[in-house]
Amino acid sequence: MSLNSNTIFYDVMFGKIDIKVSMNLLERKTLTKVRTKLQELENGGKDVPILPSLLIQLLNTLKDPYSNIHDFVTIIENEPIFALSVIKEVNTVKYRKGAEEVSSLKRAISLLGSTGVTKVASELLLADVIPCNSTYYKMFGQQIWLHSKHCATLSELLANTQGIDEFDAFFLGLIHDLGKVVIFNSLCEAFDHVLIACLPGNQVFKELISELSIEISYLIAKHSGLPKIYIDALQEQRLPQEQQKSMLGKTLFKADKLSDIYLIFSKVKVTQDDIQQKLKELNVDESIWNDFLAS
Numbered sequence: 053m054s055l056n057s058n059t060i061f062y063d064v065m066f067g068k069i070d071i072k073v074s075m076n077l078l079e080r081k082t083l084t085k086v087r088t089k090l091q092e093l094e095n096g097g098k099d100v101p102i103l104p105s106l107l108i109q110l111l112n113t114l115k116d117p118y119s120n121i122h123d124f125v126t127i128i129e130n131e132p133i134f135a136l137s138v139i140k141e142v143n144t145v146k147y148r149k150g151a152e153e154v155s156s157l158k159r160a161i162s163l164l165g166s167t168g169v170t171k172v173a174s175e176l177l178l179a180d181v182i183p184c185n186s187t188y189y190k191m192f193g194q195q196i197w198l199h200s201k202h203c204a205t206l207s208e209l210l211a212n213t214q215g216i217d218e219f220d221a222f223f224l225g226l227i228h229d230l231g232k233v234v235i236f237n238s239l240c241e242a243f244d245h246v247l248i249a250c251l252p253g254n255q256v257f258k259e260l261i262s263e264l265s266i267e268i269s270y271l272i273a274k275h276s277g278l279p280k281i282y283i284d285a286l287q288e289q290r291l292p293q294e295q296q297k298s299m300l301g302k303t304l305f306k307a308d309k310l311s312d313i314y315l316i317f318s319k320v321k322v323t324q325d326d327i328q329q330k331l332k333e334l335n336v337d338e339s340i341w342n343d344f345l346a347s
Contacts, residue, residue, distance in 0.1 A: 059258040060312035061199060061232070064319050065192055066253040076250045078242050079257040085238035086264050093271040103227070103276040104177045106131055114170045114219075115279055124161050124169055134176070138164075141172050167219045174223055175201075182233055193236050199311055200229045205347055206307035209340050216299050224285055224304050225311075230272045231265030266290050306334045310341065 057063060075083070109127050113119045128135050135157045142160040143153055147168075154160050161169045178200075182193045204225030211221035239252065252258070270286040281300060288301035289308075296302050313330055316322050331338055 059255070059262050060316060061195075062252075062258040062262065064315050065195060066251055066258065068253060068255065073254060075254045075257050076252075078239075078246045078250045079252045079254055081242040081246060082235070082239045082252060083257065083260060085241055086235055086261060086268075089234055089238065090264060090268055090271070093268060093275065096275060102272065103230075103278070104180075106134065107173060107177045108277055110170045110173050111223075111279060114166055119166065121158075121161055121166060124166055125158050128157060128161070128169075128173075134173075137176050138169065138172060141176065147172075171219060171222060174226055178226055181230070182236065192239065193233075195315075196229055196232045196236055199232075199315060200226050202314055202344075203228060203304075203307045203311040206310045206340070206344050207303055209343055209347075210303045210307055210336070213337065213340065214299055214303055216303060220281060220300055221303050221307075224282055224300060225307050227273065227278075227282070228269055228286065228289070228304055228308060229265070231268030231270075234268050234272075235261050235265055263290075306336055309334055310336065310344070314344070 106127070110124065113123050113127060116123075128138060139154060139157060139160045141147060142163055147164065148154075149163065154163065164172060179197060182197055204222045207221035207225035208218045211218045266286075266289050270283065270289070273283050273286050281298070285298055285301040285304055288296040288298060289305060293302065293305050296305060309330070313322070313327060317327070327341065328338065331341060
């Protein structure tokens with residue numbers, strides 16, 4: 053499997069079918085549904101998927117230079133179930149700093165800090181965007197979420213060496229695959245209406261949904277009212293690396309490619325020479341890759 057393919061994620065998920073073979077019924081139905089949803093997004097329809105309003109509130113508060121911890125407490129207090137999730141998360145091994153259990157929201161947010169609580173909120177809220185009750189979740193949906201988290205971690209590691217905001221890079225990595233979620237939902241809907249046994253693997257189909265996924269992610273961010281820096285960076289993903297202007301956009305591009313490499317690395321045998329060659333092409337220090345593997 054080539055490390056230079058633009059459809060690595062779908063190659064690993066679905067496998068490969070001869071490009072000369074026409075798209076099957078499942079692929080045609082999925083593509084029709086995806087294009088319909090893209091059209092709805094472009095027209096700003098009522099049924100377009102948007103990010104959780106609570107997440108947008110927290111992001112806007114984080115970007116407000118006059119905000120403080122009390123503002124975060126006030127916002128999260130209005131969401132009791134989510135508040136309990138934050139307290140539970142701060143008591144995990146990942147965040148807990150002492151023997152004493154944290155039981156109050158204010159204490160939890162004080163320990164995490166404004167950036168920390170927004171980072172935790174991003175992971176908790178975005179995890180709910182992918183429907184876990186689907187029959188096909190373990191086959192496809194779970195991989196989207198894992199890929200997003202890997203990209204977020206790699207973006208954060210790269211940001212540390214690029215002099216850009218680590219949270220911005222992390223958050224962008226986490227949301228960059230929202231288009232894949234829409235495609236996943238469309239695929240699940242198509243599965244329910246196709247009686248014959250078939251799987252999506254046609255190369256033309258994978259190339260089309262890869263392009264559509266990038267466009268959908270950008271439009272969801274735009275219609276959700278995310279800060280402009282995220283919208284611009286997502287929009288740049290439609291361009292070749294050399295045409296991207298923002299450091300955030302370039303960082304996301306590299307992190308996404310590295311996430312794809314890790315996906316192949318974890319599924320099939322990839323030589324160290326192949327990985328080093330790709331790191332060289334992306335101008336990424338090998339220490340970033342090693343830190344990611346160790347995380």
